[in-house]
Amino acid sequence: MKDKYYDHIIHGGDYNPDQWIDTKEIWDEDMRLMDLAHVNSATVGIFSWSLTEPEEGVYDFSWLDEIMEKLAAHGKKAILATPSGARPPWLAQKYPEVLRVEETGIRNEYGVRHNHCLTSPVYREKVREINRRLAERYGKHPALLMWHISNEYSGECHCELCQKAFRAWLRERYHNDLNELNFKWWNGFWSHRFTDWDQISSPKGRGENHVPALKLAWRRFVTDQHISFFENEIAPLRELSPDVPVTTNLMRLYTGIDYQKLAPHLDIVSWDNYPDWTAPDTLDTACETAFVHDAFRSMKHGKPFYMMESTPSVVNWRPVNGLPAPGLPELAAIQAVAHGADSVQYFQWRASRGGHEKFHGAVVDHYGKEDTRVFKETAAVGAMLEKLDAAVGGRTEAKAAVICDWENSWAVDFYCGYRRDGRDYFGACRKWYRALWERGIPTDVIPMDRDLSGYDLVIAPYLYMLKNGTEDRLASFTENGGTLIATPLFGLVDEYDLCYLGGFPAGRLKEVFGLRREETDALPDGETVPVEFSKKTYAAAKLCDILIPSGAKTLGKFRGKFYAESPAVTGNAYGRGTAYYVAFEPDADFIGAFLTSIISGLGFQSDVKATLPAGVIARKRGDLTYVMNFNNKNTQVFFYKTYTNEFTGKPVLSALLPPYGYVVLR
Numbered sequence: 001m002k003d004k005y006y007d008h009i010i011h012g013g014d015y016n017p018d019q020w021i022d023t024k025e026i027w028d029e030d031m032r033l034m035d036l037a038h039v040n041s042a043t044v045g046i047f048s049w050s051l052t053e054p055e056e057g058v059y060d061f062s063w064l065d066e067i068m069e070k071l072a073a074h075g076k077k078a079i080l081a082t083p084s085g086a087r088p089p090w091l092a093q094k095y096p097e098v099l100r101v102e103e104t105g106i107r108n109e110y111g112v113r114h115n116h117c118l119t120s121p122v123y124r125e126k127v128r129e130i131n132r133r134l135a136e137r138y139g140k141h142p143a144l145l146m147w148h149i150s151n152e153y154s155g156e157c158h159c160e161l162c163q164k165a166f167r168a169w170l171r172e173r174y175h176n177d178l179n180e181l182n183f184k185w186w187n188g189f190w191s192h193r194f195t196d197w198d199q200i201s202s203p204k205g206r207g208e209n210h211v212p213a214l215k216l217a218w219r220r221f222v223t224d225q226h227i228s229f230f231e232n233e234i235a236p237l238r239e240l241s242p243d244v245p246v247t248t249n250l251m252r253l254y255t256g257i258d259y260q261k262l263a264p265h266l267d268i269v270s271w272d273n274y275p276d277w278t279a280p281d282t283l284d285t286a287c288e289t290a291f292v293h294d295a296f297r298s299m300k301h302g303k304p305f306y307m308m309e310s311t312p313s314v315v316n317w318r319p320v321n322g323l324p325a326p327g328l329p330e331l332a333a334i335q336a337v338a339h340g341a342d343s344v345q346y347f348q349w350r351a352s353r354g355g356h357e358k359f360h361g362a363v364v365d366h367y368g369k370e371d372t373r374v375f376k377e378t379a380a381v382g383a384m385l386e387k388l389d390a391a392v393g394g395r396t397e398a399k400a401a402v403i404c405d406w407e408n409s410w411a412v413d414f415y416c417g418y419r420r421d422g423r424d425y426f427g428a429c430r431k432w433y434r435a436l437w438e439r440g441i442p443t444d445v446i447p448m449d450r451d452l453s454g455y456d457l458v459i460a461p462y463l464y465m466l467k468n469g470t471e472d473r474l475a476s477f478t479e480n481g482g483t484l485i486a487t488p489l490f491g492l493v494d495e496y497d498l499c500y501l502g503g504f505p506a507g508r509l510k511e512v513f514g515l516r517r518e519e520t521d522a523l524p525d526g527e528t529v530p531v532e533f534s535k536k537t538y539a540a541a542k543l544c545d546i547l548i549p550s551g552a553k554t555l556g557k558f559r560g561k562f563y564a565e566s567p568a569v570t571g572n573a574y575g576r577g578t579a580y581y582v583a584f585e586p587d588a589d590f591i592g593a594f595l596t597s598i599i600s601g602l603g604f605q606s607d608v609k610a611t612l613p614a615g616v617i618a619r620k621r622g623d624l625t626y627v628m629n630f631n632n633k634n635t636q637v638f639f640y641k642t643y644t645n646e647f648t649g650k651p652v653l654s655a656l657l658p659p660y661g662y663v664v665l666r
């Protein structure tokens, strides 16, 4: 698959001319304004099914013909959506089975979006049919750049069709053998041995919700249902427009679908980025966003992705929707590009006149003209992106990785014990990531089944579940010279949530780490246990493992509770590599000190030749280096070598970055 689908950074966003069908003069005005805003692409048709198929089997594409022609005439690309995210009322009226059944067993009524059954053969057929017509009509259209499949796939359905499909899925996975399922789900517990497949149904509040293996199976099934729904959607597109890439817009760290399993089915990953820039700690918001960018970049092994949506100003769905400070949307655009995005797109181009989202930010608001702050700032972003053709298709090579695995996140949420409250698996992964990000060290965020041989450092926070040969992969990685870091909960269960017997972590990993974890203490919020490491004292929180070393060197010790003197940080030489165990939830100070001691030994270097002041983040991608100031104040950066400013061509040895300013260097 190609890394590059267009020669320029895509700048545009969701465009709903179908809402303005009665005031078509606005369409021409949109084209004029898009030119002014340096917009080169529009995402069309996402929620337009009721217009293109107003009655069953009656199609009217005249409006879309006109829009596609206008976009082509203005030299703009169309990212054309399939409309399955929301359906016309007639469809639900005639075929109630297309509507979703909630966990309560009650079928939803018509309304909202994301309200369809994933299994319904009728719905799949209707979707395939309209998609076929779109592909027949526009598959070879000069404006067409990409297919945007549906919108933010999410949720699940518990109808009888889905229950049947779930049972069929289970039969296949467990070789049609209920004994195998009973064993893997440990159904002897609370007398749950099934004797008939029909006794099994989806997990629900008023039914079975205490079998982690069932909950895992259901999430895996829901993921597979989404994948097969997606494959059904794209079948006619592949047939009629085989060269046009397909994507679907994903939502941050949404866990209802295993995105890492879905990603291989997309030609290019895209996601909708809505950081909360009004939160008090801008750098934290920036880190959260960077982490998600890197997770999506890593899903396709480093291939560039699209930032399919973002807001040019506010959202409308937070409890309080404050305006981000001017400059932050532009900095967020550069941050996306720095982390691998080949697009900066918005929800939405023009604000709706009515409906639920009319007060969501838009490039063109209800005033309708170009002399607004938001329009001018968006146009400035567009003009800037036009100078960044050199960025398109660029990759970032990372020698460090944080394992952050969707299925493990489910398992960590589902187990009962230790601390039931305050679990934040993604947050824990991000803490480790942050220390590398702040140091300018590119880091991949990967699933556990990834080949690790290209990395020097792999961090596996809370890697509770080990599946698909992970035990061997981690062992060989270390044996072959890698540096591996693990934390509490490491290697406790297999992919069915069955505990490994014979001591934790699983199997061979006891040798890799030179230890055994015997017990885990859980601390309430606010309580910490002192840890001494490298002559300093740090605070251990949440979980503290009591380790029994069998070869590992103690590098740090607990200094409190009855396990004072017990190893809190260990290192073990294994093969040509080293495995470190950090037996508690560390804070940023500890992670900083600990990683500094490790990465200097590994010869890791910052992406940028500079000492970065606090709040300034650098990222190299391709030939360009992006230096971004997340401080709300002027910040001076001095470089160790002379760069060239990509926009001005001037040499750069130091830069005074304004609040939320940035510089792009070559």
Ligand code: GLA
Residues within 6 Å of the ligand: none
């Ligand atoms: C109760 C129940 C047991 C077990 C324990 C756990 O005592 O009777 O089956 O669940 O709680 O503490």
Ligand code: GLA
Residues within 6 Å of the ligand: 151, 152, 272, 274, 309, 315, 316, 317, 347, 357, 360
């Ligand atoms: C999501 C959806 C859009 C819109 C925006 C609002 O990203 O895909 O249709 O609802 O949220 O922020």
